[in-house]
Amino acid sequence: MTGYRKYVALIVVLFAALVLLDYFRPKPVDWSQSYARKEKMPYGTYALYELLPSMFKGVEIVPVREPIYNQLQNAAMAGNYVFINKRFEADSLDINRLLDFVGSGNQVFIAAEQFTPYLSDTLHFKTDIQQSTHPDSTALIFTSQPQQNTFIYPPNNNTFYIKVKKQDGHVALGRNKAGQLNFMKVPFGRGYFYINTVPLAFTNYELISLKQSDYAATALSHLPVQPLYWDEYQKEGRLDDQSILRVIMRYESLKWAYYLALAAIVLFLLFKTKRTQRVIPVLEKPRNTTLEFVQVIGNLYFNNGNPGNIADKNIAYFMEYLRLHYHVSTSTWDEELRERIVAKSGADATLVAEVFDLMQSIRQSKAISDQTLLLLNIKLEDFYRQTSLRPTANL
Structure with missing residues (x-):
C-alpha cells in the first residue's frame, strides 16, 4: 500500500511540474487572423x-x-x-x-x-x-x-x-x-x-x-x-455560443447531471487509490450427479436398440432393491418369495404376481420388444409407488 501511494504522489508531482512548465514558458506568437476586438495578438483589433x-x-x-x-x-x-x-x-x-x-x-x-x-x-x-x-x-x-x-x-x-x-x-x-x-x-x-x-x-x-x-x-x-x-x-459568433459545454449549461437538468458525473468520477478516483481486496469466487454446492449419470447410461443403452439389455438392468436393480430394503434372498423366484415381498412391502399381491410373471417371461425370452420393456417399467413404477420407500433413480 505504501509503495502504491509513492507512485501516485510521483505522478501528481510530475503532472504539476508539467503544468507549471507549460504555464511559465514563453508563449509563441499567434499570427492567426482573428480581427476580434478583445484579442491583443498581431491580427486582432x-x-x-x-x-x-x-x-x-x-x-x-x-x-x-x-x-x-x-x-x-x-x-x-x-x-x-x-x-x-x-x-x-x-x-x-x-x-x-x-x-x-x-x-x-x-x-x-x-x-x-x-x-x-x-x-x-x-x-x-x-x-x-x-x-x-x-x-x-x-x-x-x-x-x-x-x-x-x-x-x-x-x-x-x-x-x-x-x-x-x-x-x-x-x-x-x-x-x-x-x-x-x-x-x-x-x-x-x-x-x-x-x-x-x-x-x-x-x-x-x-x-x-x-x-x-x-x-x-x-x-x-x-x-x-x-x-x-x-x-x-x-x-x-453569439455571446452564449463560446463554451463547448453551452448546451449542457443551458438546461438545469443537464447541468446537474454533469456536476453529478464529475463528483462521481472524483469519488471513484479517491476510493480506487485504496487497496482493493481480491474478489472472492462464489463456490457452488457439490451436486449429486448420480441421476444424470444414470440417465446418460440409460439413453446409451436405449439408443443402441437392445431393450433386452435394459430390461435385465431393470430386473437386476429391482432384485437389489428387494434385498437392500426387505432383506430377502432373491436367488429363487418361487411363491414363498412373492408372499414375503407382499407382506414386507405392503404392495398389492396381484401387482407383485404380475411383476414376477413378467420378469420370468423376459428371462426365458431371447429377445423382447419395446412394448414389453415399457410394460415392465410401468409395473415396476407401480410397485415403487405402492411401497413406502422409493428409489432415487429409474433405469
Whole structure:
C-alpha cells in the first residue's frame, strides 16, 4: 500500500511540474487572423477598438454579437455598421436587411478581402489578387485626401483590389501605387457602403508594430460621427455560443447531471487509490450427479436398440432393491418369495404376481420388444409407488 501511494504522489508531482512548465514558458506568437476586438495578438483589433471613442467623440460604440438580420430587426437602429474580417459572410436575408438599413440613410463600412456574392453582385463589384507583390506597387494612398500620404505594408497584407463591373455612382477613395482600387464609396438609397479590401491595415500589428494607425483613422473618418455598431458576430459568433459545454449549461437538468458525473468520477478516483481486496469466487454446492449419470447410461443403452439389455438392468436393480430394503434372498423366484415381498412391502399381491410373471417371461425370452420393456417399467413404477420407500433413480 505504501509503495502504491509513492507512485501516485510521483505522478501528481510530475503532472504539476508539467503544468507549471507549460504555464511559465514563453508563449509563441499567434499570427492567426482573428480581427476580434478583445484579442491583443498581431491580427486582432484591440488597439483600433480602443481608439474608436477618440475618433467618434460623444457617440455610443456598440459591439454586436448577433447576426445582421437579428440586429437590424430594430427599426430604430441608425448610425454606422462596421465589419472588419478576412471574408465578409452573409446570406440573402442578412444582405436584404443590410440594404434596407443603408437605403434608409445609414452607413456600412466593410473591410474584407472577399465578399459574399449577395452583396458584391448587388453593388456591381468583385475582388481579385494583385499579381505583383513589390512594396512600391502595393503601397496604399487615399485619393480622397488633398495630401496623398503613402502607407507601406508587407506586400502579402494588401494584395486584394476591387474591380467595378458596372459604374453606378461608385466613388474611389483609395488605391495602391499600381493604381488598382482598394477603397470605395457606393451610394445605395439615402446611405452609403464603404468597401475596403485591406482588413489587415486595421489590426494591432499595423497600428502598433508598423506605426501606421493613420490609415485606419483616415479610412474610418469618412464615416459621419454617429453611433457606431462594431460587428463581432462574424468573428466570434453569439455571446452564449463560446463554451463547448453551452448546451449542457443551458438546461438545469443537464447541468446537474454533469456536476453529478464529475463528483462521481472524483469519488471513484479517491476510493480506487485504496487497496482493493481480491474478489472472492462464489463456490457452488457439490451436486449429486448420480441421476444424470444414470440417465446418460440409460439413453446409451436405449439408443443402441437392445431393450433386452435394459430390461435385465431393470430386473437386476429391482432384485437389489428387494434385498437392500426387505432383506430377502432373491436367488429363487418361487411363491414363498412373492408372499414375503407382499407382506414386507405392503404392495398389492396381484401387482407383485404380475411383476414376477413378467420378469420370468423376459428371462426365458431371447429377445423382447419395446412394448414389453415399457410394460415392465410401468409395473415396476407401480410397485415403487405402492411401497413406502422409493428409489432415487429409474433405469
